[in-house]
């Protein structure tokens with residue numbers, strides 16, 4: 237049989253099979269009349285809240301109606317025009333006690349549809365349960381899980397919290413949170429919530445242990461500039477701008493290697509060292525075909541992404557930059573822009589204690605165990621989240637997204653989350669929210685002894 241006729245035959249067989257047993261494909265094409273935690277998750281995933289034009293209005297109206305359907309109140313705050321923040325409140329029986337805040341950002345990073353197996357805003361659920369969508373891990377899952385956990389506690393289990401529980405849905409986390417969580421944390425409205433403890437997003441875990449984050453690294457954008465004598469491309473001479481910049485780049489590379497060696501030797505985790513990575517180099521005299529090749533330019537510049545763990549001394553790094561990376565003696569200048577706080581309002585490192593001196597930690601940990609979960613060693617997050625703005629206010633904050641046995645796909649193509657992992661997360665939050673909101677003691681001490 238020729239390969240063509242073999243193909244035709246198998247197609248024919250398939251057609252017969254399909255007409256006898258129509259497949260049940262669970263995907264976006266099938267109308268989803270049912271209203272379940274999964275379909276509510278999919279509906280949220282389909283709202284295009286990716287940058288550069290996040291549809292915050294649709295997301296806020298989606299959550300407002302979901303929240304009202306479980307009998308709770310919402311409040312929309314707007315610290316920047318067109319950037320709403322939705323606050324959900326579940327009043328506790330003792331509103332004088334510090335409350336619990338669960339935070340989630342509404343926005344996501346963009347996606348390139350052509351690089352995806354399924355369109356990034358289709359929330360396609362495959363037969364093996366993977367729900368593909370931009371934001372499925374970062375962090376639309378927790379946004380729905382918080383609400384579903386409260387729905388179950390409230391409607392099914394008739395649970396009544398002692399402490400008030402709030403959820404905040406905030407804009408702009410992916411572009412720094414300056415018009416979102418930063419303004420919220422600094423507001424009178426935030427202060428009035430009297431928050432004792434909060435949870436923000438974490439990251440997926442590839443093992444069967446949940447990951448938890450007690451600090452973020454703080455980003456600095458560093459630009460170093462060199463000037464020097466311009467000259468003919470053929471001449472060897474000292475103190476050209478390029479030479480000055482290259483000397484600095486060598487020094488910076490050595491520092492980078494030393495930090496990286498600590499990671500390679502497993503003395504420190506990636507997030508526990510200072511990372512410094514060149515992100516651009518700028519020099520040269522443009523010509524119609526590229527650059528003038530026989531001329532050494534009088535200016536050269538480099539941009540670097542620097543990340544400091546809370547344990548690093550920022551003053552020491554500033555001195556290193558001034559003395560070694562961009563010394564004025566080599567005609568260099570520099571500019572540091574700190575993209576967020578490094579110390580809290582009391583001058584303490586921005587981190588939440590994960591030992592007995594933070595009573596919230598024990599409550600959180602017990603709640604995970606009670607839900608049948610395991611926690612891995614608390615970590616510093618290599619990147620940043622909105623949690624830093626709340627830690628800056630002295631509020632104990634843990635980063636946590638309940639996703640075990642899941643590849644880390646945030647900001648990547650084909651971001652997905654398995655339905656079973658998503659559903660298990662709701663149970664985990666039921667345990668966490670009921671434990672935290674029933675916690676009787678320790679609140680005053682915890683919020684003042686975070687460090």
Ligand SMILES: *[C@@H]1O[C@H](CO)[C@@H](O)[C@H](O)[C@H]1NC(C)=O
Nearest residue numbers: 464465475476480565566567
């Ligand atoms: C700094 O710039 C001055 C003026 O252009 C020049 O004379 C001197 O050699 C430069 N020094 C270094 C170390 O580049």
Ligand SMILES: *[C@@H]1O[C@H](CO)[C@@H](O)[C@H](O)[C@H]1NC(C)=O
Nearest residue numbers: 589590591592593594686687
């Ligand atoms: C908790 O950790 C902090 C920081 O590492 C430490 O200073 C403090 O003594 C610890 N407290 C207890 C009870 O272990």
Ligand SMILES: [Zn+2]
Nearest residue numbers: 341374375437
């Ligand atoms: Zn995120």
